[in-house]
Amino acid sequence: MRRRVILLGPPGSGKGTIAARLKTEFGFEHFSTGHLLRQEVAKDSAVGRQVGLFLERGELVPDELVLALVESTLAKSRPEQGYLSDGFPRTLVQASAFDAWSGTRGLAIEQVIYCESSEELVLSRITGRRSCVACGHVYHATFVPPKTVGRCDECGGGLAQRADDSEALVRRRFQVYLRETEPLVAYYRAQGNLTVVDASQSLEKIMARIEVMLRQ
Numbered sequence: 001m002r003r004r005v006i007l008l009g010p011p012g013s014g015k016g017t018i019a020a021r022l023k024t025e026f027g028f029e030h031f032s033t034g035h036l037l038r039q040e041v042a043k044d045s046a047v048g049r050q051v052g053l054f055l056e057r058g059e060l061v062p063d064e065l066v067l068a069l070v071e072s073t074l075a076k077s078r079p080e081q082g083y084l085s086d087g088f089p090r091t092l093v094q095a096s097a098f099d100a101w102s103g104t105r106g107l108a109i110e111q112v113i114y115c116e117s118s119e120e121l122v123l124s125r126i127t128g129r130r131s132c133v134a135c136g137h138v139y140h141a142t143f144v145p146p147k148t149v150g151r152c153d154e155c156g157g158g159l160a161q162r163a164d165d166s167e168a169l170v171r172r173r174f175q176v177y178l179r180e181t182e183p184l185v186a187y188y189r190a191q192g193n194l195t196v197v198d199a200s201q202s203l204e205k206i207m208a209r210i211e212v213m214l215r216q
């Protein structure tokens with residue numbers, strides 16, 4: 001099974017939800033740069049103080065800060081476990097820097113899964129999204145509800161709406177995505193390791209397709 005995997009797609013296209021399912025079912029070593037950055041802000045660390053405003057405005061955090069965070073995260077993991085990245089790389093600079101860094105460590109990307117989604121679909125998904133304040137696990141009030149209202153199934157933590165999930169900020173994040181991140185689709189397609197998934201399908205259909213693809 002391919003175990004060095006990148007999930008690429010606009011905000012709200014389902015990357016975090018797919019990552020959580022792959023982690024539970026196959027033990028993937030998952031990391032989300034958005035979750036790592038929000039943790040730094042919550043801790044009020046030096047990094048958190050630098051990145052808070054970017055997150056509040058729906059803008060991308062500078063490449064050098066994100067690359068340092070990802071490299072230190074992966075340096076702590078066991079290489080044979082691979083990785084499942086949700087939300088990184090997000091710029092061409094991040095993608096080429098990560099190719100160079102991972103290539104020299106035997107950690108080159110094996111599969112990129114592109115979750116293709118329209119702006120209107122992601123808006124409808126994000127409006128109902130609730131995330132666990134403790135572990136980051138993601139739910140949807142209607143489509144993916146928790147077993148107990150307001151409580152995380154995984155850790156019992158409280159559920160909340162993310163500060164950057166207002167309609168205005170989601171629309172801005174989508175524009176940032178089109179400008180900065182969508183060019184990665186062509187970048188990875190040229191490398192021959194990109195698969196497109198229609199993110200408007202049910203989670204069951206999406207997972208079935210991804211599982212087949214990762215086992216090829």
Ligand code: AP5
Pocket residue numbers: 009010011012013014015016017018032033034035037054055058059060061062066086087088089090094125126128129130138139140141143144173199200201202203206
């Ligand atoms: P980040 O946390 O990565 O947010 P994002 O990419 O905008 O993506 P989201 O987490 O909003 O959505 P998702 O695709 O994971 O969808 P989800 O599974 O939740 O980044 C936040 C910020 O951090 C950025 O704006 C930036 O400032 C900074 N940042 C992060 N990484 C960075 C980087 N590399 N470089 C620079 N800055 C960076 O699903 C959405 C909803 O839909 C949920 O409620 C879910 O339950 C539901 N759902 C999912 N799939 C389905 C389905 N198939 N059917 C029905 N409902 C579904």
